[in-house]
Amino acid sequence: MTDAALSPSAPSLTRTPWGTAPDGSAITLYTLRHGPVTARIMDYGGVIVGVDAPDRDGTLADVALGHDEAGPYFDRATASYFGALIGRYGNRIARGRFELDGRAHQLATNNGPNALHGGPGGFDQVMWTSDADVTADGPRVTLTRTSPDGEEGYPGALDVTVTYTLTADGALRLAYHAVTDAPTVVNLTNHSYWNLAGATRDVLDHELVVHADAITPVDETLIPTGTLLDVAGTPFDFRAARRVGERVDDADAQLQFAGGYDHNFVLQGAAGALRHVATLSDPQSGRVMEVHTTEPGVQFYSGNFLDGSVTGKGGQVYGHRWAVCLETQHFPDSPNRPDFPSTRLNPGEVYRTVTEYRFRTQS
Structure with missing residues (x-):
């Protein structure tokens, strides 16, 4: 197959009032255009509301699940973390507890016995201060917020900046920056649900490559056991392209x-370096999304909990396995696993991480 590059065009940026947040703040929807790709970001929850990308014939479709208005994002039952900015800690922390320097910290347990995605009042459920401009790299939206000491149980005041930039080569770049005034843990990510068919069918025929030799296996509550599992000979071996649905229902304990x-x-590769870690493709439309990140891990989620109870854009019902999430991250439960890459952030240090979702087509 040959790859088709996305043709560049002049970048543009528009701002649209998009309702009112639960705290009374006015929400703005930012639309970034660069080349044939368009991205829509709102400042409530830092949500990627939509991404329009062309198929091999140039036909555009929105490849990110979500809603046509702001209201459904205020309720987790309908928000489902669609496109959300996740913090302070993406993924799970066992029993919602961890220690720093001998001091115990208790978080809300909002996922069975565990803490998930920053808690009930996580970064996806708050207003962010927003600004936007067009730079040499492309149109961008910059979100800033101070998470106060003790918010959702996390120690230290955390100053966070997240910048979304749409580049000429079809990449949506997310750059995260944070500093703290006291030792804390940080693991920021984005929780977009991707469907390269334009969310018109499930993703079981999408093909996925993940450049990973191992996973962190989990227990029944989806907390890592602390070991690594070699993917060779397992349903988790995506080192070569495999259909998402090929082995998703195997009689495997982890599945x-x-x-x-x-x-x-x-x-694979050195964390801290921006590198190509995964590729999602839809053979039918020819759309391809590459994931590049500086992070040591990525959470691959196959939309298992989508069950047809949420109606999204254009009245589309989101059925079982209607999307794939590829959440770049540090490992789940790292604050309780000293052998995992550390998520600790100290005063005087700077948390920086970058992830890019690069869109292209193949014939």
Whole structure:
């Protein structure tokens, strides 16, 4: 197959009032255009509301699940973390507890016995201060917020900046920056649900490559056991392209725990360096999305909990396995696993990480 590059065009940026947040703040929807790709970002929850990308014939479709208005994002039952900015800690922390320097910290347990995605009042459920401009790299939206000491149980005041830039080569770049005034833990990510068919069908025929030799296997509550599992000979071997649905229902204990894929993959290459870690493609439309990141892991989630109870854009019902999430991250439960890459952030240090979702087509 040959790859088709996305043709560049002049970048543009528009701002649209998009309702009112629960706290009374006015929400703005930012539309970024650059080349044939368009991205829509709102400042409530830092949500990627939509991404329009062309198929091999140039036909555009929105490849990110979500809603046509702001209201459904205020309720987790309908928000489902669609496109959300996740913090302070993406993924799970066992029993919602961890220690720093001998001091115990208790978080809300909002996922069975565990803490998930920053808690009930996580970064996806708050207003962010927003600004936007057009730079040499492309149109961008910059979100800033101070998470106060003790918010959702996390120590230290955390100053966070997240910048979304749409580049000429079809990449949506997310750059995260944070500093703290006291020791804390940080693991920021984005929780977009991707469907390269334009969310018109499930993703079981999408093909996936993940450059990872191991996963962090989990227990029945989806907390890592602390070991690594070699992917060779398992349903988790995506080192060569494999259909998402090829082995998702195998009689494998790890798949049964999660109802499919919902696992952290240990990425090849040096964490801290921006590198190509995964490729999702839809052979029918020809759309391709590459994931590049500086993070050591990526959570591959196969939409197991989508069950047809949420109606999204254009009245589309989001059925079982209607999307794939590829959440770049540090490993789940790292604050309780000293052998995992550390998520600790100290005063005087700077948390920086970058992830790019690069869109192209193949014939």
